[in-house]
Amino acid sequence: MTNSVHHYIHPDRFLVSVDCIVFGFHDTELKILTFKRKIEPQIGAPSLLGGFVCKEESIDDAAKRVLDKLTGIDDLYMEQVATYGDLDRDPAGRVISIVYFALINIEDYDHSLLERYDSSWLSKEEWNHLIFDHRKMVEDALKRLRKKAATFDIGFNLLPEKFTLTQLQSLHEAIYSESLDKRNFRKKVLSLNILDKLEEKDKMHSRKGAYYYKLNENYR
Amino acid sequence: MTNSVHHYIHPDRFLVSVDCIVFGFHDTELKILTFKRKIEPQIGAPSLLGGFVCKEESIDDAAKRVLDKLTGIDDLYMEQVATYGDLDRDPAGRVISIVYFALINIEDYDHSLLERYDSSWLSKEEWNHLIFDHRKMVEDALKRLRKKAATFDIGFNLLPEKFTLTQLQSLHEAIYSESLDKRNFRKKVLSLNILDKLEEKDKMHSRKGAYYYKLNENYR
DNA sequence: TCAAAAGTGTTCATTGTACACCCATGT
DNA sequence: ACATGGGTGTACAATGAACACTTTTGA
Numbered sequence: 456m457t458n459s460v461h462h463y464i465h466p467d468r469f470l471v472s473v474d475c476i477v478f479g480f481h482d483t484e485l486k487i488l489t490f491k492r493k494i495e496p497q498i499g500a501p502s503l504l505g506g507f508v509c510k511e512e513s514i515d516d517a518a519k520r521v522l523d524k525l526t527g528i529d530d531l532y533m534e535q536v537a538t539y540g541d542l543d544r545d546p547a548g549r550v551i552s553i554v555y556f557a558l559i560n561i562e563d564y565d566h567s568l569l570e571r572y573d574s575s576w577l578s579k580e581e582w583n584h585l586i587f588d589h590r591k592m593v594e595d596a597l598k599r600l601r602k603k604a605a606t607f608d609i610g611f612n613l614l615p616e617k618f619t620l621t622q623l624q625s626l627h628e629a630i631y632s633e634s635l636d637k638r639n640f641r642k643k644v645l646s647l648n649i650l651d652k653l654e655e656k657d658k659m660h661s662r663k664g665a666y667y668y669k670l671n672e673n674y675r
Numbered sequence: 676m677t678n679s680v681h682h683y684i685h686p687d688r689f690l691v692s693v694d695c696i697v698f699g700f701h702d703t704e705l706k707i708l709t710f711k712r713k714i715e716p717q718i719g720a721p722s723l724l725g726g727f728v729c730k731e732e733s734i735d736d737a738a739k740r741v742l743d744k745l746t747g748i749d750d751l752y753m754e755q756v757a758t759y760g761d762l763d764r765d766p767a768g769r770v771i772s773i774v775y776f777a778l779i780n781i782e783d784y785d786h787s788l789l790e791r792y793d794s795s796w797l798s799k800e801e802w803n804h805l806i807f808d809h810r811k812m813v814e815d816a817l818k819r820l821r822k823k824a825a826t827f828d829i830g831f832n833l834l835p836e837k838f839t840l841t842q843l844q845s846l847h848e849a850i851y852s853e854s855l856d857k858r859n860f861r862k863k864v865l866s867l868n869i870l871d872k873l874e875e876k877d878k879m880h881s882r883k884g885a886y887y888y889k890l891n892e893n894y895r
Numbered sequence: 896t897c898a899a900a901a902g903t904g905t906t907c908a909t910t911g912t913a914c915a916c917c918c919a920t921g922t
Numbered sequence: 923a924c925a926t927g928g929g930t931g932t933a934c935a936a937t938g939a940a941c942a943c944t945t946t947t948g949a
Contacts, residue, residue, distance in 0.1 A: 466727035468688035471760075471771055507686035514760030514771065538758040538773050540691075540734030551691055551734065551771075553758050621928075638930070639912065661927040662920040841901075858903070859939065881900040883946040 470550045473518040474505040474589065476536070476596045477526060479561035479576060480613040485629040486561075486576040487593060488526070492586055496546055501577055502586045503593075505552070518555040525572060527565045532558040532612040536596045544588050556596040558612035579632070597630075604630050607647060611670045619657050619665035620644070649674045690770045693738040694725040694809065696756070696816045697746060699781035699796060700833040705849040706781075706796040707813060708746070712806055716766060721797055722806045723813075725772070738775040745792060747785045752778040752832040756816045764808045776816040778832035799852070817850075824850050827867060831890045839877050839885035840864070869894045 477488035489501035506521040508514055515535070523529045536554040544552070561576075569575060577584075582593055604610040604627060611618075613626055624640045644650065649671050656664035697708035709721035726741040728734055735755070743749045756774040764772070781796075789795060797804075802813055824830040824847060831838075833846055844860045864870065869891050876884035 466690055467730040469691050469728070470686055471689050471691065508689070508760070508771075510687040510769065511762070513762055514758065535757055537755055538734065540728070540773070542731070542733055549730065551728075553760070619928090636913075637928090638914085641929080642931095643911085658920095662922085663918070663926080663928050664920080665928055839901090856940075857901090858941085861902080862904090863938085878947095881946090882948045883899080883901050885901055 470548070471508040471514070472505050472550050472552045473508060473514060473521055474503040474552050474554050474592060475518055475522050475525075476503055476554065476556040476593055477522065477531075478556060478558050478596075478600065478613060479564065480626050480629060481561045481576070483625050483629060484578045485613075485626075486578050487582065488564075488574055489577050489585070490572060490574045494547075497586045500586045501575070501581070501584055503554075503589045504574075508553075514553050518553075522555075522557050525568070525574070526557075526559060527568060528559055528563050532609065534599070534609075536592070536599060539588055539592065541588070546587075554592045554596065556600065558600075558609065560613065560615055562615055601630055607644065607649065617653060617655070617657075617667040617669050619660070619667060621660070621665055623668075690768070691728040691734070692725050692770050692772045693728060693734060693741055694723040694772050694774050694812060695738055695742050695745075696723055696774065696776040696813055697742065698776060698778050698816075698820065698833060699784065700846050700849060701781045701796070703845050703849060704798045705833075705846075706798050707802065708784075708794055709797050709805065710792060710794045714767075717806045720806045721795070721801070721804055723774075723809045724794075728773075734773050738773075738777075742775075742777050745788070745794070746777075746779060747788060748779055748783055752829060754819070754829075756812070756819060759808055759812065761808070766807075774812045774816065776820065778820075778829065780833065780835055782835055821850055827864065827869065837873060837875070837877075837887040837889050839880070839887060841880070841885055843888075 479486045479488065488504065490504060492498055492500050492502045504521055504525045506517060506524075508517040512520065515533075518533060518535075519529070522531060522533065533555055534557075536556055538551065538553045540551040542549060544550070583590055585593060600609070610626060610630065614622060620641055623644065624635060624637065627640070628634050650668040651671050653667040653669060655667045657667055658664045699706050699708065708724065710724060712718055712720050712722045724741055724745045726737060726744075728737040732740065735753075738753060738755075739749070742751060742753065753775055754777075756776055758771065758773045760771040762769060764770070803810055805813060820829070830846060830850065834842060840861055843864065844855055844857065847860070848854050870888040871891050873887040873889060875887045877887055878884045
């Protein structure tokens with residue numbers, strides 16, 4: 456901001472928050488981490504993880520701080536989505552909110568934190584219970600995730616380091632809410648040459664066992 | 676922001692600005708509207724149009740206000756790009772800036788405003804003279820414009836209502852900084868069935884004359 | 896008559912899509 | 923032996939990319 460065009464000589468100051476959408480993948484379902492709202496209105500309804508931005512931190516750092524505190528994970532994948540600044544978006548007062556989404560491997564998540572913060576993993580059908588404009592935020596974030604996952608730019612952060620092609624396909628089916636053809640999916644993802652096939656097999660989910668893959672170093 | 680996680684009981688407040696990237700297309704070149712900075716440091720260097728957000732307006736409205744004032748156009752195409760909030764992004768002090776880009780038909784622009792606001796249309800080679808993080812903002816906005824123009828989702832706002840296919844192609848060449856095959860381009864755009872061919876011809880740019888097209892009502 | 900821009904089709908390569916059966920193994 | 927999930931290939935359609943000549947007309 457440099458060549459100011461504003462109504463007042465002394466510009467207004469605002470509360471600025473970050474709201475974070477934490478995506479996780481478990482058991483063929485795409486989920487988001489939410490908190491139970493503690494105050495009226497809509498007490499008890501699920502809301503996103505949020506926190507106010509502080510003077511001495513960048514907004515990216517604020518998002519990292521909130522995410523670290525509430526997930527216990529400090530190296531997660533994080534991306535800014537958009538900023539929401541309508542006058543009445545929060546009934547408690549004017550707050551401008553910058554939304555981030557994060558992808559975590561749900562196995563890395565310490566589930567004891569669920570009680571500590573009174574949080575829970577919401578599956579898609581429940582997302583419409585989110586308060587205020589949080590539903591819209593999640594919609595927008597999901598659109599972004601879908602666009603990027605289509606080209607396999609991101610998404611691997613939702614899986615363990617070693618994963619089977621079945622898991623990867625199942626993740627994509629969860630992201631797009633539609634089922635995909637197994638042969639076409641495998642052909643496509645393998646043709647990208649971004650996966651390394653391991654010797655090791657996953658014997659947990661089938662008798663035959665499925666080969667583990669991991670993302671090639673160059674695409675980490 | 677609801678379940679606050681912050682360091683202080685009394686959260687900090689911030690100056691929040693909108694910075695606007697106004698794209699225009701003239702004479703086979705993609706340009707942006709910029710202002711000459713009036714204060715040190717970097718006095719005289721080009722900067723984006725900006726303004727502080729006020730209490731009684733949404734951030735979208737703030738962007739509209741700035742754009743209307745500085746272009747004289749009130750129904751332009753506008754889209755939020757991203758928010759920039761590093762501590763030292765503006766040497767004058769901490770300002771969180773939400774960036775928008777707008778597309779205007781440069782013919783609608785009142786060029787007397789150039790003097791009034793000491794502004795100018797910068798072509799691509801000059802974009803790297805922009806102050807601070809404004810160069811990065813423009814890069815990010817251009818990426819978005821390119822993605823959307825590829826599918827002809829937007830871009831027509833940069834042209835007059837009636838335009839020739841040559842103009843449209845030349846616009847795309849300017850957006851992507853590369854030349855395109857005439858036959859393939861026309862085949863593709865016409866196959867989308869979003870254009871109506873008019874009777875009228877543009878006789879300004881060739882002896883033979885090129886048919887005008889306009890965007891079909893349904894895709895306005 | 897000629898210079899300058901408008902307009903037009905075909906071939907080939909690549910990519911996406913539909914579709915069904917055998918394999919390995921633990922119980 | 924059988925149930926369960928793992929793994930594989932082919933044919934066709936759609937899309938994208940390369941490529942050159944004729945048309946119109948004002949000067």
